[in-house]
Amino acid sequence: MSDRYCVFGHPVGHSRSPRIHALFAEQCGQAMTYEAIEAPREDFAGAWHAFVAAGGCGANVTVPFKEEGYRVADVLSQRARRAGAVNTLIHGRDGRTYADTTDGVGLVRDLEAHGVTLDGARILVLGAGGAVRGVLDPLLAAGPQSLHIANRTAEKAVSLAADFHPQERGQHQTRVTGSGYDALEGPFDVVINGTSASLGGELPPLPETLLAADGVAYDMMYAADPTVFLQWASARGARTIDGLGMLVEQAAESFFLWRHVRPDTAPVRDTLRREL
């Protein structure tokens, strides 16, 4: 019998995760199934425990259950604890629920796959919501010179920065700061859009001085056409990357946590790009 996995969301019909994990399973010869389950908003824990009772081995957790996933976990990884949310659940042999978050690793791996150097870079992150909190630990572990968080509600950026500052890594210390958009100057080497503004076709107010000459603009969102943020950056000469690769890389890390096998992500990313 195949091992069972799923993604929980609400809604979940749009999720690309079943497709990605089917491609990984086929590529790696893994006997597993992966389905999308729309859990009731008010009882995520019940949905997870019912899935496990029916033979479920692990799950991805997407909006709006990432914090709920955190709460059902018996054992949290350190990065999940820092993120305050999880995207991967594992039903352990001991019956306990283990949880991790792979979004930040996915982001860093995708930046690396595109040849972007984070070590020593001046990074700007736009947004201070759950999506941004979830990626800060791996970004900081990559050793940037500085990391600034800008957000429409400035206090949220300041408070999030304070949670992650100071960040020690060997002899090196990264400055982590936060502000509103009005105080933003630049130049930055890497600018990552982690706001949900792109969803509504909106753009935070950004100064012309934002990007360094060879700057990279990354949007954690993806769509068939470039997001407004990537269009803005592209018009100013920046290299632009959307979040499709991050989606595939975070899935690959979840797959590894469950199956202990690392899929080759590049062909899967290419397939998904063609299917957009």
Ligand code: ATR
């Ligand atoms: P997520 O889980 O996607 O991070 P969230 O926690 O609701 O969702 O955070 C959404 C982020 O997008 C926030 O940083 C929000 O800014 P505020 O904290 O000021 O609300 C940001 N955001 C959403 N729409 C925006 C817009 N039109 N312009 C600028 N920022 C926006």
